[in-house]
Amino acid sequence: MVDFDFLEPQTVAHASQLLAQYGEDARLIAGGTALILALRQRMLQPRQLISLTKIEKLRGITVDNAGTLRIGALTRHSEVGASETVRAHHPVLAGLARVLANPQVRNQGTFGGNLCYADPATDPPGCLLALEASITLESQHGERTLPIADFLVDYFTTAIEQDEILVAINVPASKANSNALYTRHLRTAAEHRPLVNFTSIVECEGPLCIDARIVTAASTITPVRCTQAESLLRGKTITPELVDAAAQLVETQISPISDSRGTDDYRRHIAGVVAQRNLRKAFGLENA
Amino acid sequence: MSKHTISITVNRQRHQMEVPARRLLADLLREDLHLTGTKRGCETGTCGACSVLLNGELVKSCLSLAVQADGCAISTVEGLANGDHLHPLQECFMQCGGLQCGYCTPGFLMAAAALLAQNPNPTEAEIRKALNGNLCRCTGYTQIVESVMRAAQRMNAN
Numbered sequence: 001m002v003d004f005d006f007l008e009p010q011t012v013a014h015a016s017q018l019l020a021q022y023g024e025d026a027r028l029i030a031g032g033t034a035l036i037l038a039l040r041q042r043m044l045q046p047r048q049l050i051s052l053t054k055i056e057k058l059r060g061i062t063v064d065n066a067g068t069l070r071i072g073a074l075t076r077h078s079e080v081g082a083s084e085t086v087r088a089h090h091p092v093l094a095g096l097a098r099v100l101a102n103p104q105v106r107n108q109g110t111f112g113g114n115l116c117y118a119d120p121a122t123d124p125p126g127c128l129l130a131l132e133a134s135i136t137l138e139s140q141h142g143e144r145t146l147p148i149a150d151f152l153v154d155y156f157t158t159a160i161e162q163d164e165i166l167v168a169i170n171v172p173a174s175k176a177n178s179n180a181l182y183t184r185h186l187r188t189a190a191e192h193r194p195l196v197n198f199t200s201i202v203e204c205e206g207p208l209c210i211d212a213r214i215v216t217a218a219s220t221i222t223p224v225r226c227t228q229a230e231s232l233l234r235g236k237t238i239t240p241e242l243v244d245a246a247a248q249l250v251e252t253q254i255s256p257i258s259d260s261r262g263t264d265d266y267r268r269h270i271a272g273v274v275a276q277r278n279l280r281k282a283f284g285l286e287n288a
Numbered sequence: 289m290s291k292h293t294i295s296i297t298v299n300r301q302r303h304q305m306e307v308p309a310r311r312l313l314a315d316l317l318r319e320d321l322h323l324t325g326t327k328r329g330c331e332t333g334t335c336g337a338c339s340v341l342l343n344g345e346l347v348k349s350c351l352s353l354a355v356q357a358d359g360c361a362i363s364t365v366e367g368l369a370n371g372d373h374l375h376p377l378q379e380c381f382m383q384c385g386g387l388q389c390g391y392c393t394p395g396f397l398m399a400a401a402a403l404l405a406q407n408p409n410p411t412e413a414e415i416r417k418a419l420n421g422n423l424c425r426c427t428g429y430t431q432i433v434e435s436v437m438r439a440a441q442r443m444n445a446n
Contacts, residue, residue: 003289006309006355036312036351037333047289049309053356078345102421103399104336107345108352190420 002045010054012165016140020163022048028165030074030113033105058112058167061085067173073112073166077101080111090131090171092180092199096123099184101192112166115148118156118222120257121193125152126217127182129225130199133171137164145170152222155257178203178211183278184218185270187261194218195262198250198274200282202233209233209283214246216275219256219267226250229275238283247276294358298323299367307354314338314349316357317364325365325394329423336422339395340364346402348421365394368401377401377439386435388426395422400436408444412437 009015019026027046029035030053038044052058058074061083069089071080080086081097100106100114100123114124115135128148135151137144137160148169151159160166174180184197196219203211212233217223229246236242251272258264280286290309295302298321307316317323317340328350329337338350341363368375377400380386387393396419403410403418410418415436416429424432 001310001312003308003310005290006292006353007290032353032356033333033348033351036353040331051356102336103346103402103418104339104348104351104421105333107342108347190423192421 001039002042004039004046005048006051007048008051008054012055012057012138012167013140015050015052015055015165016138016163018048018050019165020140022050023162026050028052028116030116031076031109032113033101033109034113034117034119052165058165063089069171069173071111071169071171073110073168075111077106077109077111077114078103081106090174090180092127092182093124093131093171096127096182100124105192111169115151115169116158116160116166118152118154118158119193120155120221121195121218121261123182123184123194123197123218126197126215126223127180127199128169128171129217129223130201130213130215131171131174131180132213133169135166136168136170137161138167139163139165143167149223149225155221174201175203177205179282181278181282183274183281185274193261196267196271196274198271198278200278202282204238204283207237209236209238214250214275214279216250216254216271219262219271220254221257224254226253226275228253233279238285240280240285243279243283243285244276246279247272250275292355292358294355296354296357296359297361299362299364309353309355311354312350313340313342313347313352313354313357313362316354317349317362323364323366327391327394329391329395334423335392335395336399337392337395339398339422341398341402344402344405346399346421363398363401365397368397375401375439376442377404377436380435380439380442381432384435384438385431386427387432392422392424392426396424396432400439403436404440404443409440410436 025047029049059072062070077097077100086094133148180201182199184194199215201213214226229249256264256267317326327337329335333351340349
């Protein structure tokens with residue numbers, strides 16, 4: 001690991017100033033589980049690490065009057081998983097945080113850090129896209145809020161500007177009659193990164209699907225909203241055949257990555273299987 | 289590059305020390321405090337041999353900087369025993385064959401200690417989930433899980 005300075009600003013404005021001052025030589029550190037590994041492997045060689053842990057504004061889980069859940073960027077995965085507030089408002093997110101990576105990483109890694117690192121092979125981004133979450137970014141010049149779809153740009157790349165800090169993740173209230181389900185596939189039980197994951201948020205009246213938001217992630221560079229499959233399901237009476245056809249559309253809509261963990265063909269197939277299992281369960285067709 | 293004076297409590301003993309920013313918590317424990325029970329295994333955050341408790345929570349000390357632990361309380365495997373009396377987890381790992389080469393054992397002991405502190409009566413599935421961030425290449429895990437089960441029973445009986 002190359003030498004660096006460790007700076008601990010106490011406000012977002014100061015952290016932003018430091019980022020502007022040091023430019024590409026600086027990196028933000030939150031929990032550090034991903035960053036320290038990247039430093040140790042010399043994939044990154046910053047001269048300054050700017051720690052966010054003294055900035056109180058980045059902590060806390062709250063709900064506003066509109067029912068929007070705000071998760072401070074520094075909230076660790078274990079805190080998201082244990083939070084009564086998250087469990088009450090978005091149990092799917094709490095459930096996901098309780099299985100992410102492994103116990104050590106859940107105790108160290110943060111929700112904000114996970115999103116900023118933008119590694120596709122992780123749990124939260126796809127689920128947050130299905131939940132139509134937004135991201136609040138702040139710099140010394142002000143604040144802006146982006147839909148998560150606009151924040152996640154590419155492989156390990158986000159829309160964050162050089163002097164910006166991710167302050168919070170905002171998740172709008174879910175409709176009372178909607179149901180969210182997150183499913184993931186690990187190649188082996190010991191693997192900590194999903195090969196594919198799939199989130200569905202469905203709204204039904206009896207056998208009729210009123211609305212469906214579905215997202216596949218982890219095998220594509222960024223999460224993919226499966227709009228064709230959503231259109232197929234919306235307004236229809238749910239049958240096993242319809243669900244299978246929707247899963248088939250997920251498979252054909254995506255362009256998976258191909259790497260040592262899985263070829264594109266394999267990932268495409270698994271994405272279809274995971275979609276089918278998730279949707280069957282989501283629509284009450286079976287306990288997949 | 290920056291140096292930091294940090295205050296850290298390790299196994300109930302307080303230390304004030306100066307560390308360079310790049311010092312890993314694992315190295316502070318092993319090299320500076322000579323607590324070599326904590327192991328460095330894979331060097332990639334995968335194996336969990338470096339696991340310690342930070343303010344009671346299980347973390348990987350090879351993925352933590354010492355400066356990040358400023359003001360925190362650390363427990364390592366050296367802190368488990370009470371004088372000459374081994375911790376029930378240590379006793380049960382010996383009795384159930386929960387170790388062979390022993391390199392991963394300090395990490396497993398700390399992961400198990402973190403679990404039992406939160407959940408004194410875990411199921412086998414809960415034990416396996418809690419040990420999910422630790423790798424053992426010798427035992428095949430079955431005896432490790434049995435060791436933790438037996439330690440839980442023994443601690444609950446007392």
